[in-house]
Amino acid sequence: MLKLQIFLIAVLMSCIAFVSCNRAQDMMGPIMPDADTTEPSDMVETDDMMDMTDMDDTSVTGPAVVINELMADNDNVHVDPQGDYDDWLELYNRTDSPVMLTGLYLSDKEDNPTKWAFPENTEIPANGYLIVWLDEDHDDEDATEGLHANFKLSKSGETVMLVDTDANANEVLDSITFGEQETDVAFGRLPDGIGDFQIVQATPGAPNMAN
Ligand SMILES: [Ca+2]
Ligand SMILES: [Ca+2]
Numbered sequence: 001m002l003k004l005q006i007f008l009i010a011v012l013m014s015c016i017a018f019v020s021c022n023r024a025q026d027m028m029g030p031i032m033p034d035a036d037t038t039e040p041s042d043m044v045e046t047d048d049m050m051d052m053t054d055m056d057d058t059s060v061t062g063p064a065v066v067i068n069e070l071m072a073d074n075d076n077v078h079v080d081p082q083g084d085y086d087d088w089l090e091l092y093n094r095t096d097s098p099v100m101l102t103g104l105y106l107s108d109k110e111d112n113p114t115k116w117a118f119p120e121n122t123e124i125p126a127n128g129y130l131i132v133w134l135d136e137d138h139d140d141e142d143a144t145e146g147l148h149a150n151f152k153l154s155k156s157g158e159t160v161m162l163v164d165t166d167a168n169a170n171e172v173l174d175s176i177t178f179g180e181q182e183t184d185v186a187f188g189r190l191p192d193g194i195g196d197f198q199i200v201q202a203t204p205g206a207p208n209m210a211n
């Protein structure tokens with residue numbers, strides 16, 4: 001009789017151990033997959049982060065090149081190759097490859113998106129910067145050095161856009177509408193290429209820095 005009791009107790013203990021083990025596995029089960037799916041894409045997303053995700057997925061989705069910084073009233077900050085302090089705009093290549101800007105345009109007029117064409121074979125280096133002088137010196141025979149567009153930026157604010165015409169239609173790759181600007185104060189993305197425009201330190205041709 002004692003043996004039977006010991007046997008039954010042993011069986012009971014085994015059952016309890018078995019059930020406990022299964023329950024522990026059930027509890028563990030949902031935790032592990034959740035941990036695996038906690039990837040950056042599940043984190044809080046902003047439009048900017050979406051752009052970066054898109055780029056990572058395909059390397060080209062979303063504009064490779066964006067408007068990164070501008071100065072609409074340059075009095076004493078950055079001198080052009082001809083010795084003038086003119087409006088300037090900085091482009092930034094968000095990709096790890098050089099990008100040819102042939103077929104791209106800059107404009108300050110939404111009804112004329114192809115106002116100024118980048119010269120043939122203008123290239124922006126991988127993760128690099130390119131300065132365009134917005135000084136109406138495009139026809140100046142002395143202004144052969146540097147890129148000079150046929151419009152200027154308004155200090156009181158306006159829209160400037162980067163446009164591509166590759167797909168038989170004008171595609172606005174990037175467009176910035178800014179308000180009144182202070183003299184010698186730069187307006188740019190922070191961080192480079194993805195952040196919102198704000199007042200920044202003037203860094204023409206170099207990474208943007210907080211003011
Ligand atoms: Ca100039
Ligand atoms: Ca203008």
Ligand SMILES: [Ca+2]
Pocket residue numbers: 068069090188202203204205206207208209
């Ligand atoms: Ca910069």
